[in-house]
Amino acid sequence: MLAILIAAAAAATATPTPAQAPCAAAEHHQLHFWEGDWNVFQVSDNTQVGISHIERVMTGCGISEHYSAPQAPGGAYEGVSYSGFNRGDGQWHQMYVDTNGNVTWYSGRLEGANMVLHAPGKNGALQTMEYRPHPDGSVEQIGTVSTDGGKSWQPGYDYIYRKK
Numbered sequence: 016m017l018a019i020l021i022a023a024a025a026a027a028t029a030t031p032t033p034a035q036a037p038c039a040a041a042e043h044h045q046l047h048f049w050e051g052d053w054n055v056f057q058v059s060d061n062t063q064v065g066i067s068h069i070e071r072v073m074t075g076c077g078i079s080e081h082y083s084a085p086q087a088p089g090g091a092y093e094g095v096s097y098s099g100f101n102r103g104d105g106q107w108h109q110m111y112v113d114t115n116g117n118v119t120w121y122s123g124r125l126e127g128a129n130m131v132l133h134a135p136g137k138n139g140a141l142q143t144m145e146y147r148p149h150p151d152g153s154v155e156q157i158g159t160v161s162t163d164g165g166k167s168w169q170p171g172y173d174y175i176y177r178k179k
Contacts, residue, residue, distance in 0.1 A: 038076035
């Protein structure tokens with residue numbers, strides 16, 4: 016009986032092991048290089064095309080972007096995205112919604128240092144969006160489109176994000 020009481024007392028005074036945060040694994044941090052407040056420029060001519068605010072949300076389980084291009088050629092433009100790593104399928108997913116009524120669901124993963132996401136496009140096209148961190152802290156975002164099932168790709172946009 017004494018042994019049971021001693022074991023119970025030891026268990027009661029032991030420091031409990033803290034539970035690991037749900038999104039503490041390294042995969043959940045793979046897109047953190049994109050966080051911050053940014054001025055966004057077109058790579059081809061270094062023209063500023065917008066601004067972007069990107070932050071961790073949901074206790075670090077997701078990343079939110081709010082992109083704004085008030086001087087866009089077709090009129091003021093905004094887009095919002097939520098991105099997160101899904102432990103279930105081992106991929107990143109992003110839902111992007113914009114002021115033109117478009118909703119795009121991207122999925123992909125880290126390839127080397129770059130995050131590469133794919134989505135179905137209009138009329139059977141395929142879209143790829145790639146985030147490339149640069150040594151100077153900037154991030155390049157490249158969008159391409161394929162209308163032939165991924166055999167060839169045409170450029171859509173090429174932006175560089177520079178910290179404000």
